[in-house]
Amino acid sequence: MKAFLGFVKKEFIHIFRDFRTLIILIGLPVAQILTFGYIIRNEIQDVKIAILDESKDPVTREITNRLLASGFFQLEEYISSPDAVESIFRKGKIREVVVFEDRFAEKLEREGVSHMQILADASDPNSAKMIVTYTQGIVSTYLSELKRHSKMPMIIEPRVRMMYNPDLKSAFMFVPGTMAMILMLVSAMMTSISIAREKETGTMEAILVSPLRPIQIIAGKVTPYILLSCINAIVILLMGYFVFKLPIQGSILLLFAETILFISLALALGIMISTVSKNQQVAMFISAFALMLPTILLSGFIFPIENMPRILQWLCYIIPPKYYIITIRSIMLKGTGLAEIWPETVMMLSMLVVFISVSAARFKVRLQ
């Protein structure tokens, strides 16, 4: 036990001596969460549009006004001929062109139907779809208001309740995701690098000949990082709560328990990576490559997992952050308890067991 404590002390000295890394480890997550909480939005806002209005009558003007007043769109220019569309789309700034046909209001009144066209730059298909859907929505709301004035005999009106996030704040979506990403990458990278580094500089040999058992070596390596990651997690949670006003509906205790579980999982993953890599570069590249993009893309951080092809959905089952993101979103925003999120918790626990057993089996007491 005394040998073990000595080893842990050595690790702490290593960390605190490298002041720059320490600053990076504590400071950057803070910067990161601030950036993402404030900057990243996935809803449509201020999309630049152009309007081709061949009619210029009160109705087209009213529709234009409503489009612009919605906050989704920003008028960049009026164009006068359909030929201009191609060239403005190519410049890449304007994403949508709305075209009203000639004598719009007149046709609407006399013939009962008039035509408008929505041209969207679909080189970004996801937002093109939203842009078109929102434009249609605004026009049809306007039309149904027109009709209401003329006393419809029957109408059904939906009342909408946006649950758990009434103001549709993006931060509610992204803060938990960013937290998972930071904890995952920082924890996994730190441990894998720190072990690979001892191998590379040859000091691993010295540790291996000491009376410490392999499990003690691993535990000693991990202990300081658990502490660091916990500090990170607490800082992020506090910022989420105070800066972005994320509610914590559920139990704080449960939130911490799940967070510690996830941190241990990430650290175990880091150890596993270090047992398969010979030097720091390999360890770093595996941590950065194998973890960064999958953590962003396959965890439900930005893109909902349900929309993915079936095979990828299966792949998502082995992405640890997926479970953590579900868990913290549920606890913080929905106020659920362990009764609802036990499947995710069990998954994380079993992954932890697998990672630890694999690394224990692969950990070699001999170099080469």
Next chain:
Amino acid sequence: MRTIGIILRKEFRQIFRNRTMLPVIFILPFVQLIILVNAATMDMKHIKMILVDLDISSVSRQLSDKFIHSPFFSIVGSDFSTAESEEKMLKNEADLIVVIPEGFEKKLFRNGFSTLQLQIDAINGMTAGLIHAYSSQIISGFNVELLASAGTNALVNNLPGNVAIEYSFWYNKELKFKYYMVPGILVILLTLVGMFLASLNLVREKELGTIEQINVTPIRKFQFLMGKLIPFWVIALFELAFGLWLGRLLFDIPIEGNLLLLFTFAGVYLIAILGMGLLISTLSQTQQQAMFLNFFILITFVLMSGIFTPAESMPRWAQQLNLINPLAYFMRVIRMILLKGSGFGDIRSDFLGISIIAIIAFSLSIWRYRKIA
């Protein structure tokens, strides 16, 4: 010139000698490209919906049929209590709860007006917006049908008419998100490889002490850094070419524009990125420091570049910050050239911007590099 040639030979030899890194550089990125391109979609197909029909009348049934037959919704259950369905929403088993209240039909016929409730899981604000839009479309379509069936045709005709909206999606008619994601993910991957390799390589020499040997040679700072930059520049350009070929082969991505223009831009972009990587490495003492700095800068660049989320939605100051984000330039330009066939005239200002960044980044790294340990 000859000096640079010799340094290059040393660098290439070192890269290809490291057998464990080779698959990481040349295989892992493409495996990721193939898998991850499929992940990024906002196509809502199976919105999980629970129907709470407390009215059980013919109108409510007709309306439910509309939802059932819509391709967007799949009914995962029908309850008779709102509490139970909210419980399910808590467990992530439902995205939308439609509540048709008791007396729905009666009110509709007596008062000519009736309401129903949509409860949407809004944690992801964007999908919530889409769910709202889709269900509103269904309901307003149903409204029109109701009027028609009630024999109020005369009335309908007297109403201010309908607007027929046609829409067309340019450059990507079928809204294939793969066309959008292949260039984006490719950019991330080659940036990751180039920036990390270049900056770790230099710090590694510092850490191992071999940099001392180079510092005592007559090699100039400029020559040394060129020697560190060019190999990764070549590798990254190669990865871009290979990735494009793969994207063409597997995902059939269009290449509308001029490839020469794309590669010229990529060349300048890579100088900017590699210059930043080298600058980071001159600022760090250990590989660990360099790694973390690179990593956080890259993640910020990636998420701000507008690859996954629309850049226009960001606050204005953040959009201005993107002026110094090389990834934002390249992300925009590669999509413009590949998908829209934009020419040099369309991307002139981006070209200017990226060139300035490239010059500044590389000169800064030369200036910061010290030939003393």
